[in-house]
Amino acid sequence: MDLVAGRVWVPERRPIRHVDGLLLVTMLALATIGLFMVYSATHTSLETLRLDPGTYLKRQVTWVALGTVLMLLTATFDYRFVKVYAGLAYAALLVALALVQTPLGTTVKGSQRWFELAGFQLTPSEFMKIGLIGLLAAVLSELRSKEPSLSDVFRVTVIATIPIVLVFLQPDVGTSMVLAAILVGVLVVAGARARHLGVLALAAIVLLLGAFQLGVVRDYQITRLTAVFDPENAPEWATYNREQAEIAVGSGGVLGRGYLKGPQTNLDYVPEQHTDFVFTVVGEEFGFVGSMMVLLLFGVLLWRGVRIALLSKDPFGAYVAAGVVSMLAIQVFVNVGMVIGIMPITGIPLPFVSYGGSSFLANSLAVGLLLNVHMRRFK
Numbered sequence: 001m002d003l004v005a006g007r008v009w010v011p012e013r014r015p016i017r018h019v020d021g022l023l024l025v026t027m028l029a030l031a032t033i034g035l036f037m038v039y040s041a042t043h044t045s046l047e048t049l050r051l052d053p054g055t056y057l058k059r060q061v062t063w064v065a066l067g068t069v070l071m072l073l074t075a076t077f078d079y080r081f082v083k084v085y086a087g088l089a090y091a092a093l094l095v096a097l098a099l100v101q102t103p104l105g106t107t108v109k110g111s112q113r114w115f116e117l118a119g120f121q122l123t124p125s126e127f128m129k130i131g132l133i134g135l136l137a138a139v140l141s142e143l144r145s146k147e148p149s150l151s152d153v154f155r156v157t158v159i160a161t162i163p164i165v166l167v168f169l170q171p172d173v174g175t176s177m178v179l180a181a182i183l184v185g186v187l188v189v190a191g192a193r194a195r196h197l198g199v200l201a202l203a204a205i206v207l208l209l210g211a212f213q214l215g216v217v218r219d220y221q222i223t224r225l226t227a228v229f230d231p232e233n234a235p236e237w238a239t240y241n242r243e244q245a246e247i248a249v250g251s252g253g254v255l256g257r258g259y260l261k262g263p264q265t266n267l268d269y270v271p272e273q274h275t276d277f278v279f280t281v282v283g284e285e286f287g288f289v290g291s292m293m294v295l296l297l298f299g300v301l302l303w304r305g306v307r308i309a310l311l312s313k314d315p316f317g318a319y320v321a322a323g324v325v326s327m328l329a330i331q332v333f334v335n336v337g338m339v340i341g342i343m344p345i346t347g348i349p350l351p352f353v354s355y356g357g358s359s360f361l362a363n364s365l366a367v368g369l370l371l372n373v374h375m376r377r378f379k
Helices: 021-048 055-076 080-099 124-141 150-168 173-190 194-214 219-229 236-251 279-311 315-340 357-375
Strands: 106-108 111-117 120-122
Touching: 021 055, 021 279, 021 357, 055 357, 080 124, 080 150, 080 315, 111 124, 120 357, 124 150, 124 173, 124 315, 124 357, 150 173, 150 194, 173 194, 173 315, 219 236, 236 279, 236 315, 279 315, 279 357, 315 357
Parallel strands: none
Antiparallel strands: 106 111, 111 120
């Protein structure tokens, strides 16, 4: 401790004095950019249909407002309460994942992963990301040894595999990848041995091969995967999204064509542009410079998350932060990778920027947990 004027300096321990302002501002900046991108991607097609051009924008503003309130509420209580109720939340979300596959769920474009509630689509798999982070952190933080044993790794892998399989069957390969990344990220920070992670990777490969052999992976999913490595021999429908996305991003050049002036965006060439391919709007209208600025914001977001994991005074807080960082990092990597053609199209939204209520609320919960761990790092 520092001695100043003969007195011992003690850090201010009230949580509100330790809000990570940079993390908060970065998240809100990404959300604001998302509002502009969602409007740009949707206003022309809505006007063509003689509908309110601000329909999607108004909905997204609602989700941003609700997400911000949810994030702040999450930061108010001690995050250690999550440890107490993590198992209950995980079990409830498993039930929701099972129910969404019944007639209670809604099927859209061949995937059954939503509940239709008052005109809005609620996606339980988005919230399972947070539920899985909480339970993995709770289990691993209770280990008596300094590093997880092989049996510990197996136990948490089973915990993660159940929702991964349920989500994979919807089918939703993208979210399954995110759940798997959360598992690996938390295990790495918990100190799992490399050989144990190797066994885990080998088991995952065997399961994937089995899924291919049993026909669990559908033909169109296989075609999308192979199209990344062999686009010349892939059918047109499998490469259309990627090609249009690359055209949109490439046409932006260094500085972009200007807001609301992108022809690919205005002519609606890129499918699902306000959700999975929203980064193409950034690339076309703001160019390389604008794209790098958005990626820089994500870099700051992830850096603050890593810093919070390092500053945490208890393993549970560190594991929660590690899970959140893993969740956000894989989503950014896969989403941007889809747009520039280095990743298969899997339907992962860009955090805080893509249109969608469940995704925004789940990511807001995650940032709220990061703020919570940071605010209570002296307790």
